Amino acid sequence: MPLTGPLIRRVHWPLMERFKQNRTRVYINDLREAQNLSIEKLRARQSAKLGQLLEHAVHHVPAYTEFAEEWHASGGSEEPSRFLQRLPQLEKSRFRQEADRYVTIGANPAELIANRTGGSTGEPTRFYLDRPTVERYEAARWLGLSWYGIRIGDPSVMIWGSPIELNRQDARRYQLKERWLKNRLMIPAYDLDQSRIDDHVRTIRRFRPVYLYGYASALALLAEIMLQTGRKLGVPLKAVVSTAETLHDHQRKLIAEAFKAPVVNEYGARDGGIIAYQCPASGMHAFSENCYLEVVDPVTGVQLPDGKTGVLLVTDLYNRVMPRLRYQLGDMLALSPKTCTCGMGYPVLQEIDGRVDDMFVSLNGSFVHGHFINHIIRNMESFRTFQLVQHEPWRLTLRLVKDPEHFRADDEEKVLQGIRSALGDVRVQVEYVEHISPTASGKTRYAIRECPLTVSP
Ligand SMILES: [Zn+2]
Structure with missing residues (x-):
């Protein structure tokens, strides 16, 4: 108007x-x-x-x-x-x-x-x-x-x-x-x-x-x-x-x-x-x-x-x-x-x-920005989007949304290797999902850390 x-x-x-x-x-x-x-x-x-x-x-x-x-x-x-x-x-x-x-x-x-x-x-x-x-x-x-x-x-x-x-x-x-x-x-x-x-x-x-x-x-x-x-x-x-x-x-x-x-x-x-x-x-x-x-x-x-x-x-x-x-x-x-x-x-x-909450902590105690996962996955055409959740320093869940036209099975292993090279020998459960839901406020988070950002001395 x-x-x-x-x-x-x-x-x-x-x-x-x-x-x-x-x-x-x-x-x-x-x-x-x-x-x-x-x-x-x-x-x-x-x-x-x-x-x-x-x-x-x-x-x-x-x-x-x-x-x-x-x-x-x-x-x-x-x-x-x-x-x-x-x-x-x-x-x-x-x-x-x-x-x-x-x-x-x-x-x-x-x-x-x-x-x-x-x-x-x-x-x-x-x-x-x-x-x-x-x-x-x-x-x-x-x-x-x-x-x-x-x-x-x-x-x-x-x-x-x-x-x-x-x-x-x-x-x-x-x-x-x-x-x-x-x-x-x-x-x-x-x-x-x-x-x-x-x-x-x-x-x-x-x-x-x-x-x-x-x-x-x-x-x-x-x-x-x-x-x-x-x-x-x-x-x-x-x-x-x-x-x-x-x-x-x-x-x-x-x-x-x-x-x-x-x-x-x-x-x-x-x-x-x-x-x-x-x-x-x-x-x-x-x-x-x-x-x-x-x-x-x-x-x-x-x-x-x-x-x-x-x-x-x-x-x-x-x-x-x-x-x-x-x-x-x-x-x-x-x-x-x-x-x-x-x-x-x-x-x-x-x-x-x-966010501080989007920072991951590696097994050797160093901090890794949530976007590292971005850098890994963005270079691949296999996945439309993703979310990585760190429940404990050694235990994570990776959610992936496949791009069916460009999907290559070995890309999943490449992502896991990338995660382990950044965070150490962690356990990652992979889930394929249809989409990543935004939170109630409408924000979508790619990286979520649920454990404290503490470092062992
Ligand atoms: Zn300026």
Whole structure:
């Protein structure tokens, strides 16, 4: 609907600003101005914000008040980022158990915005945000989209898990709000298969989106079905934005080929906000104005230098109602020591390796990224897709979906050899299945570890 975009930009947003004091557009401008600053300047601003956050946390947040004395003793002479390292890492399990201790004393209940993770990879985590924080996350997303010429109110199609928990009336209201206030059409990720493909392509074509947005696996599946069946979208897209899951190279290729548009990686999480966005020069820029990132060794917890992969800790610089300092989001990645060729000052993430839960542990105790299995299987035509589950370090299940036209019996043995060369002499039960089911939230996981990531000394 060509009118909806301008209406949203010229009427809906100004109304939200006037009557709801929504400041998202102000924050977008702040972030846009900051992107042109030098790395040193950005670092100084980040450090000042971190200092203010620590000052708040040690005085008003029960989980951190025990550090007040040390904070005062340091008398502001210590870099806030160094002081932060004295604080423990915050694991999700601990946060869930003691969540109340992270709420700011005297926080106005009317200002608490409740949120929770989907729980696709474990128990849901419940937490509170304040409105400025939510709006700053939104602003970060709009800034990232603006690098591709996408504006507020532009039509998009979202390939997503459906809001299944809503009753019919709420679902209708939700769809109307999506359609008229966000100019967004939803296609449920669990509903993608060959028999529905024509309906989906027709729906997307009629809506004429400027961009697509969705889970990496769902976008890749849609792309794959379109390529296999020779379907074309016929709608020029400014970008296809992948989010919520690691975007693998083979998925990126499929998506780019099917939709003939730049494939953009958005890195964020419900409980971490919009952390980074890929720029047109391919750099994953972290929004250092909104968050402070650290990468630590998964076993010792010691901070790692740029360029080394480890466990990501996120400290949100703004949320004052429930600060989570050094929060373990569950991802493995490396910060890059390099700057991006696009000229923006925002620091760059070198690579996002995926979930800590997707890391396998080998029999000799080393960690192996879940994608190793990707590299093995993607070079074979025998299998359409797969899933590897590590139940115990020595016991795994490999699920394979055959491509009947190209299947070669000896490829199974090659996959097993590859797994054993990475993980040691493990036992692998092979199951041939029709498809790999996504989890309830619509995400599909290729690599799952069910045992702890512990190393024998
Ligand atoms: Zn860049």
